[in-house]
Amino acid sequence: MIVFESLAKPLLLLHALASLALTGAVTHNGLIAIRQLFGQATKTRLQKLYVKLAFYLYVPSFVLGLLIYPAFRVRVRAAYLDAAIPLAKRLFEVKEHWLAIGLAILLVYYPLSRVIDVRRRDGVTLMYNVFGIALALIVWLSTIVGLLLVMQRSI
Amino acid sequence: MSEQHSARQRDERSPADPGPIAASMLGLTGFCLFYVGAKLLAIPLPHYLPLEARFVLSVSEGKVSMGYYAMIGFGLIGMLVGIIVGSLPPIRRWAEQDRSRSMLGLLTLGTLVLALGYYLVVELWL
Numbered sequence: 001m002i003v004f005e006s007l008a009k010p011l012l013l014l015h016a017l018a019s020l021a022l023t024g025a026v027t028h029n030g031l032i033a034i035r036q037l038f039g040q041a042t043k044t045r046l047q048k049l050y051v052k053l054a055f056y057l058y059v060p061s062f063v064l065g066l067l068i069y070p071a072f073r074v075r076v077r078a079a080y081l082d083a084a085i086p087l088a089k090r091l092f093e094v095k096e097h098w099l100a101i102g103l104a105i106l107l108v109y110y111p112l113s114r115v116i117d118v119r120r121r122d123g124v125t126l127m128y129n130v131f132g133i134a135l136a137l138i139v140w141l142s143t144i145v146g147l148l149l150v151m152q153r154s155i
Numbered sequence: 156m157s158e159q160h161s162a163r164q165r166d167e168r169s170p171a172d173p174g175p176i177a178a179s180m181l182g183l184t185g186f187c188l189f190y191v192g193a194k195l196l197a198i199p200l201p202h203y204l205p206l207e208a209r210f211v212l213s214v215s216e217g218k219v220s221m222g223y224y225a226m227i228g229f230g231l232i233g234m235l236v237g238i239i240v241g242s243l244p245p246i247r248r249w250a251e252q253d254r255s256r257s258m259l260g261l262l263t264l265g266t267l268v269l270a271l272g273y274y275l276v277v278e279l280w281l
Contacts, residue, residue, distance in 0.1 A: 002208070003208050024228065041266075046194065069221065069223065070203070070208075071205075073237050074206060090278050091278075094274055094275055097274035098275075101267070101271060103268070104182075104186035104231075104234060107182070107186075108180070108234075111175060112179045113177050116176070118264055122257045122258070122260065122263075123260030124180075124257065124260040125260075126261075126264070128260075128263055130267075134271070143255075144213070
């Protein structure tokens with residue numbers, strides 16, 4: 001018996017909904033980070049809200065992904081993708097690794113957003129803004145790959 | 156201008172506490188190094204067998220297994236190590252200087268790019 005297999009579809013739906021909202025939050029935050037990278041330290045309070053939202057959406061979405069992963073690994077990846085579409089399997093691996101790194105980014109990005117002064121121009125603020133842009137890229141890549149995989153075969 | 160607004164402005168412009176910043180940076184650096192190191196050095200981590208619903212230390216050929224959970228756990232251990240190192244008083248004192256903080260930021264950035272690039276290249280091309 002595969003753990004959480006009977007709940008896989010509703011969990012996948014929740015995972016997709018959380019990811020959709022997350023994509024919105026990190027995109028807004030990423031756009032503000034791009035402006036800040038070029039010296040426009042605007043919308044700092046709004047940015048803190050987006051980072052907070054991203055944190056509270058990313059973590060549940062990630063955990064939901066972990067819960068449905070065993071069912072996906074057996075019923076979709078091993079049963080179909082590995083042999084039929086090797087590129088999809090490889091893209092999925094990139095998505096998973098990047099999401100794990102994205103989680104690590106967010107675990108430091110969220111607390112950092114509460115103490116950092118984005119008006120300072122140093123390596124820390126540079127890195128802070130790159131974190132925001134990297135998170136947006138990671139989530140966009142993951143959302144697109146996730147949708148492409150579901151189009152091929154779902155749990 | 157209200158007193159509350161002035162206080163908020165002062166708060167926003169005050170330099171950030173170097174302690175959490177150093178701990179955060181080194182935490183992320185630790186995660187990236189451990190997460191990449193796990194694959195690069197083929198560190199023997201537990202694998203989850205989804206069909207048997209249990210963790211094993213070695214996987215026999217042909218079995219469906221998942222090493223992802225253990226890799227995340229290993230990465231989080233790296234993050235914890237980084238946070239502890241970043242919280243040490245000498246590191247906190249060192250991070251008070253602007254130059255040190257910039258160096259720390261660039262080190263973290265380099266490690267992050269390395270980790271993302273490594274998995275992109277390894278999974279797609281190797």
